[in-house]
Amino acid sequence: MAKNFALIGAAGYIAPRHMKAIKETGNELVVSYDPYDGIGIMDSNFPQAEFFTEAERFEDFLGKFARENDNKIEYISIASPNYLHKSHIRLALKSGADAICEKPLVLNPADIDELKIIEKETGKKVYNILQLRLHDSIIALKERVTKELQANPDKMYDIDLTYLTSRGKWYFESWKGKEEKSGGIASNIGVHFYDMLCWIFGDVEENIVHVKTPDTNAGYFKLKNATVRWFLSVNYDYIPEEVKEKGIRTYRSITVDGDEIEFSGGFTDLHTKSYEHILNGGGFGLDEAYGSIRTVSTIRALRAIGLQGDYHPFCKKVLAE
Template sequence: MKTFALIGAAGYIAPRHMRAIKAVGGDLAVALDPSDSVGIIDSHFPDAHFFVEFERFDRHIDKLRRAGRGIDFVSVCSPNYLHDAHCRFGMRANADVICEKPLVLNPWNIDGLSDIEQETGRRISTILQLRLHPALQALKARIDATDRTDHEVVLTYVTSRGKWYNSSWKGDTGKAGGVATNIGIHFFDMLTWLFGPVTKQTLYLRDRDRAAGTLQCGKAEVRWFLSVDRADLPAELKAGQTTFRSVAVDGEEVEFSEGFTDLHTRSYEEILAGRGFGIDLVRPSINIASAIRDMTVVTLDKSAHPFALRR
């Protein structure tokens, strides 16, 4: 049985990690969060130790290590800007790390984590669950089977958030990286995985709640639009539907709405089997998202995403 520590136990994504740890036969030994609203732990690991102070959490893990019962994995679900530090902590605690995306906010931080991997002999794996989605794996197989390099892709993701969003760390660009990082990083990874490295990117829109631009990948021209504003939802959506996710390749919709519920568990299974997604794989998406924060916004033209043009 592998033992786990979880940093960020009160966050939105933490329950998926708890379920995954349970599903792979692991044991959550200890968890940390400055918020004590973590009753969800009882549904999975009621005997887990819990701390609201990092210092006491650190001490507890060190005591376990010295007693010969060290942690095998540290799962990092903390706010984006803390991932780097918490990954460093995990490796220095002689554990492998499973980190939610984005691994880091800036590409130069990847090099530092790589150095610590070499120093400690530990490994970081990132949750890139879209690479494990059966529909997207089938799409990749079709793309790889041809020599075509002129695919046209339209990516649209609108996931409405309430007023709380911008009052939390997620609305702080310095902590979350901006909307393109916070909700778009896994899509940027998906696009580069499917179509190859980015050779050019353009930014048409960037504000607190939305961003839009284009990517020229090795095999595709991509128009993308990301938003957390419900006003950007298509009018034709069913009443009460708060999220719109669409990827169209050469005018054909790629249906991958189903099959998301167990992808964190699949990710953990792959990691424990030695097939996790290492830190070098995240570099392309981190480069894209980081560049968006500093790029000059250009005037809208016909190459922009239709949702950007309608504003």
């Protein structure tokens, strides 16, 4: 039987993937909410869905729907700005729905502890979109590493993570460019990569930041079974020239012991896979989110040390020796 969904943050960049996932899993979007009303994308997905630009009217609709219908709203999907996630998850749970929330789930580990209490109070559940755990190439890497670590539990891998996704000047005027709202570069574009690495190679044991500017974060992790040099940026200038020549504005690379892990494709369907996983009794809850949220919260608090120690080579694009 089709499930009823609501969506908070219907006008955002990632919202169409949630709409697509709801539709492709055979479910119904009953209502959506966003302060911004430019969401023509609704017409090609759920044109009959109710829509509100005011939170009070949205909440009123949720209550009225629950009273007047045999089929309640079972899931509320959340694609709002990062700093609002905790409040919107709380609203979902207290409305009697499970929450499906974009990454980063929240900005601080203490927020997860609070949401655990609300889960117990309401009997409802929080699911986090950790889509890389469902990517075929990443699953294959985890299976390979798990097998190798069974044979050699002390093995340490050498990893370079590089992710550049160009953004224009608008980015820094939006909530995404405000650290207190987005959590900063590491939270906004890096948190799911950190989750994926810790899922495969173990928890963070050492965390160092080399670069911290408004458009770039870079640093070093020691995980249980890997060392990681990472570089994240929204600055187009740092993209390798050979990539720019192809007219591409995004560069994504993960090397493990010098070998490139190919995972450039297969991203557009991962939200649908995430929804299928949840609806089939799986999904990634609060406990799975804790490690990566703790990591980005720590990065936010650390001072950048510059070109010292084992830093990512791209750091020299930002800092002079």
